[in-house]
Structures are given as C-alpha cells and as structure tokens.
Amino acid sequence: MLVKEIMKRKVIALQKDNSIADAITLLKQHHIRHIPIINESSHVIGIVSDRDVRDASPSVLDKRVDQSLLNQSIGSIMTSPVITTHPHEYFEDIAPIFYENEIACIPVVYNMKLVGIVTEKDMLHTFIQLTGTHSPSTQIEIKVPDRVGVLSEVSSYFSKRKIKIVSVYTYPSPGNEEWKVLVFRIQTMNPLAILQDFEQTEYEIMYPIREEDDEFM
Template structure:
C-alpha cells in the first residue's frame, strides 16, 4: 500500500503571517494536530504542530493580564515557531516506509508531494488505521473474530504448514501477522484471526499437527514454543 491511498487531501494550510492565536483556534476548530505553512504560491515552507503552539504559549503562572497576554500573543506569528526543515515523502512511498520515517525522526505526520506540489498529508493515526485493518480490527471489523498466537521456527515452510492445517480443517483465516519473538532467536510469533465460531476447531486442527496455539495471556511461553 502506498501513501497516496490513505493520505488526506483536504489540506488545511496557513500563511507564515498567521498569528499564534489564529493557528491555535484553527487546530481546535478543525480537530487536527498539524498545520502546513505555505507561501503565496502554495509552496510548502514549514509545518507547525499543536505541540509547537503549546510550547510557545504563555504559562498559566504568568502575571500578565488577559489583555496584555492576548496583545503579546497576537505579535507571535507562525513563521516564528514553525519547523522550516520539513520532512516530506513522494506519493510513491509505501506506508511502511512512511511509518519508519516518522519513527526515525520522532514526528507524527508527513506532507506528501507529487513532484514539487503538496498534494496530501499522512499522520501516525492514519498509519495506525492501516495496522488495525491489517490485523482485522479496523472499522466494522473484528466483532466476530478471535486471536490465536502460534510460534514457529523461522524457516521455509513454516507459514505454509500452519495455513495448510487450518485450510484442511475448513478454517478461514481472516488476517495474519508475524514477527520475531523477542528473547527467542529463530522463533516467529504468528498472530492469526479466525471467527469466534471457528476458534475451537482451529485449535484442534493445529494441535493435531503438533502445534499448540495460545489464546490467552501468559508470561510463560514454554508450552507453546516449537519442539522440533
């Protein structure tokens, strides 16, 4: 999946001369966390977040009167506090690459560019939505599903073996993810979602193939780790 499939295109932008008060009001009214700053030619020149505004807002402990405070805040403009070195991505960027970039730079959004034109924005919330969809817990999903964890060796055929056991039992896999199990080199944890009505049959089918599935929390994973 690429960022242009999930990016938001109804962009809310401000000019660099927008006051801090106006920027805060816009964030609150639109219920967003970032404002893209563009020049008169609609070229992206900066970005300002709700965190930037909070950091530059007056402390509640200030001794200034309300009138004095608003007078001073009206003198602060977006160009004084915005991040000028904006990290952006092209529309051809994969969602997982965008997530990596956000984590690497400790940021929560990425403007999306087509050539040199600003065409969208993707946020950490958008990426989280993709993850939830992938594991079958997006909007309208997951109401009739349950989670099974299976631990397998990181080698050719492990995935095929698990899916074959479930397929032969007539179990439909709604979603599947897997990752390296921390503290257990060479072991992968597979998280499989099946319908609630198929759970017991799925666990029996896996057990018949020598695989013990986990469907509850426990710190001791020993009984579930592969023996071969």
C-alpha cells in the first residue's frame, strides 16, 4: 500500500510569519495535532505540534504573564528540519520512521511541495485494514518451520475446508530462528475443524490457546 493511498490530501498549513494565536485557532477549529510550516513555494520548512503551541502559550491562570506572547511568530517555535516522505513510498517503509524517530506525523512532499500528511492515526487505521481486524473473522497463529513454500503448505489446509483467508502476516518465533509464526485471519466463527487438522501436522497452534496451556491461569 502506497503513502498516497492513506495520506490526508487536505492539509492545514501555516507560514512561519503567522502567529502562535493563528496556530491555536487552527488546531481547535480542525481538531488536528500538527501543522506543517511552508514557505511561499509550498516547500515544507518546519512543523508545529499542539504540544509546541501549548508549551509556548502563557497560562490563563497567571495574570502576570504577557498575553502578547501569542502574537509571536510560529517560526520561533517550529521544529526544523522536518522528516518528509513521498506519495509513492510504501506504507511498510515509513512505519519504522515513525517508530525510530518517535514522531506522530510525516508531511508528504512531491516535487518539493507539500501534497499531504500521514499521522500515527492513519498508520494505525491502515494496519487494522491490512490485518483484517475490522471485519468479522477469527485469528489463528501457527508456528511453522522457516522454509521455502511453508506458507503455501499451510494455506492449502484452509482451501480444503473452503475457508476464506482474510489476511496473513508473519513474525519471528521468539527464541528460535529456525521457526516463524504465521498469523491468519479467516472467515469463519468456528475454527474447531481446521484446528483439529493442524493438530495432526508438524505445525504448532500458538493461538487460540487452550485454557489448560495458558501460563497465566
């Protein structure tokens, strides 16, 4: 899935000479948490978060503070330079950027101009869509040998039962590099028959867990 498929195209932006008061108004009016700062050519030169604005704003409880601080330029508190991405980048490639840099949004730039924005909420929504958790389904996790063709082998069991696979992804088996875990979401509310099929194989069902096997019982 490409960034252009998940980004918001209508971006609320400001220029660095706009005031902190302007940012407060836009954040409240549009219920957003970040505002990219652009120049006259729509190039991204900074970004401001609701936290930046809150930290720079005078307390309403302290009458001694000069409220004219809100008239300061947004450029004085913006973060620069800014991490950006391209609309043709893959969703999977920008996910580590969010994690490693501990950021909550990434402006999207095409031909050096701001064309969109991706937030952590957009990323979470996309993950939900990709994993199929938004639709009625059942999750099964199966520990399998990490070898060529194993996904096809396991998938054939669902085909024999005429069970539709909604989504599938994989993660390494903890503590064992020779195995991995396949996570299937399947379109059935009663997985007992397919679970019994796998019990007769070399594969190990990791989830659903039988109550007597649950280490927290």
